Amino acid sequence: MLSLIIFSIVFTSSSLSLLPPHLDEFYKPPKNYNSTKVGEILKVRPPPGPIRSYLAPINAIAWQILVRSENSRGEPNVIVMTLLEPPDANPKRILSYQPFENAAILDCSPSYALLSGSFDIFETQCDLTFISMALSQNWIVIIPDHEGPNSVFPVAKESAFAILNCMRAAKTFINEDAKFALIGYSGGAHSSAWATIYHESYAPELELVGAALGGLFPNISALLENVNGGPYAGLIVNTLNGLSNEYPEFKNALHKYGPTLKNYCLFSSAVHYFGTHFNEHIYKNFLYDETMKKYYLKNDLLGQDKNPTVPIFIYHSKINEIAPIDETHKIITQWCKAGVTLEFAEDASYNHMVEAFSGIPASILWLNDRFNDEPTEFEGNCHWEKRVSNLLYPGVPNFLKEYLKISAKQYLSQLPIR
Ligand SMILES: *[C@@H]1O[C@H](CO)[C@@H](O)[C@H](O)[C@H]1NC(C)=O
Numbered sequence: 001m002l003s004l005i006i007f008s009i010v011f012t013s014s015s016l017s018l019l020p021p022h023l024d025e026f027y028k029p030p031k032n033y034n035s036t037k038v039g040e041i042l043k044v045r046p047p048p049g050p051i052r053s054y055l056a057p058i059n060a061i062a063w064q065i066l067v068r069s070e071n072s073r074g075e076p077n078v079i080v081m082t083l084l085e086p087p088d089a090n091p092k093r094i095l096s097y098q099p100f101e102n103a104a105i106l107d108c109s110p111s112y113a114l115l116s117g118s119f120d121i122f123e124t125q126c127d128l129t130f131i132s133m134a135l136s137q138n139w140i141v142i143i144p145d146h147e148g149p150n151s152v153f154p155v156a157k158e159s160a161f162a163i164l165n166c167m168r169a170a171k172t173f174i175n176e177d178a179k180f181a182l183i184g185y186s187g188g189a190h191s192s193a194w195a196t197i198y199h200e201s202y203a204p205e206l207e208l209v210g211a212a213l214g215g216l217f218p219n220i221s222a223l224l225e226n227v228n229g230g231p232y233a234g235l236i237v238n239t240l241n242g243l244s245n246e247y248p249e250f251k252n253a254l255h256k257y258g259p260t261l262k263n264y265c266l267f268s269s270a271v272h273y274f275g276t277h278f279n280e281h282i283y284k285n286f287l288y289d290e291t292m293k294k295y296y297l298k299n300d301l302l303g304q305d306k307n308p309t310v311p312i313f314i315y316h317s318k319i320n321e322i323a324p325i326d327e328t329h330k331i332i333t334q335w336c337k338a339g340v341t342l343e344f345a346e347d348a349s350y351n352h353m354v355e356a357f358s359g360i361p362a363s364i365l366w367l368n369d370r371f372n373d374e375p376t377e378f379e380g381n382c383h384w385e386k387r388v389s390n391l392l393y394p395g396v397p398n399f400l401k402e403y404l405k406i407s408a409k410q411y412l413s414q415l416p417i418r
């Protein structure tokens with residue numbers, strides 16, 4: 001299935017040393033690339049090292065593919081995507097998995113994080129557990145570096161374009177008749193949601209069967225307010241720097257409050273800025289800045305008049321120390337009113353990180369039904385159900401529950417913050 005497109009592939013000579021993206025030539029666009037079309041494949045190589053997965057086996061052939069895309073202003077850029085093809089892959093089913101990178105530097109990119117296995121990018125170990133489950137369904141999994149070459153977390157349009165253009169490239173690479181589904185948690189859910197919103201106008205030729213979105217933050221102000229002074233306060237720095245990477249006006253506005261603070265990948269950022277009260281001490285009252293608010297609103301799912309046009313599954317923990325559930329309730333109301341086909345699985349248990357694990361089996365089952373063209377099992381366009389845990393979602397096999405409980409426990413025991 002790969003032979004058909006070999007002509008468009010540029011194999012780069014494989015040096016086996018693993019370089020961080022800012023030093024790796026593969027991440028740079030070829031000359032004159034702006035005359036290529038969005039979604040075009042510009043380079044292909046086997047990854048320069050094995051995938052390092054500590055909690056789950058990854059049994060797949062891997063490729064890295066450089067894809068032509070564009071930023072929010074329509075200026076050309078390039079996205080690295082990792083493509084995983086399991087043995088007995090079903091070439092008609094491709095899952096685009098958006099990791100929760102949630103950081104503002106290139107060296108935290110998923111394509112590199114999958115290979116580096118370092119603590120700095122430790123959230124990738126969760127991603128790999130979930131990816132392992134998707135591969136076990138014989139789905140091909142693509143993992144776009146959806147924040148793009150400028151790490152513009154959490155910029156809506158740029159990441160939507162990145163995801164949709166990587167799906168176009170996957171279609172060329174694997175199969176013109178492939179169907180796609182999306183999944184993401186936290187920042188990965190944010191980007192996935194935006195891809196479903198732009199799908200109809202930007203890439204209607206892609207057959208997208210649905211999206212599973214966990215731990216959404218449809219209101220960026222509420223996210224920043226909620227983590228300020230707490231264990232995940234570092235998300236404030238990552239968000240402010242990520243938005244500064246895309247919007248010069250935002251960056252200038254931030255500089256009225258203080259200098260740019262040092263960037264770290266998600267886990268190091270949480271450790272470094274643990275408990276910092278940014279709004280009180282460092283960037284005093286930045287939460288109320290009108291210019292900056294304009295950019296949160298631009299990228300918020302809440303309050304938009306464009307909504308998803310494919311079926312959506314949302315999972316969220318009730319007591320959520322990062323993404324407050326009230327805002328999720330608001331986006332559910334907005335989307336249900338707009339006629340979106342939506343199932344909401346509300347988990348009564350505690351913790352954003354635990355829910356990342358608990359919601360996966362339900363999401364895989366739900367996405368499998370969409371791939372099978374099965375109708376949703378509820379009346380009307382919206383269904384909202386509360387469960388003690390989403391591991392109790394009907395149809396989840398016991399072995400999956402046990403497996404996820406063990407992985408979650410191992411994972412959480414490594415976290416500096418619980
Ligand atoms: C490509 O980029 C160069 C340099 O930025 C610019 O001069 C040129 O007009 C661009 N070409 C196209 C086709 O956009």
Ligand SMILES: *[C@@H]1O[C@H](CO)[C@@H](O)[C@H](O)[C@H]1NC(C)=O
Pocket residue numbers: 219221222225302303330
């Ligand atoms: C978003 O969150 C902020 C901060 O909590 C709140 O003031 C605002 O009303 C929220 N926006 C919407 C649309 O509910």
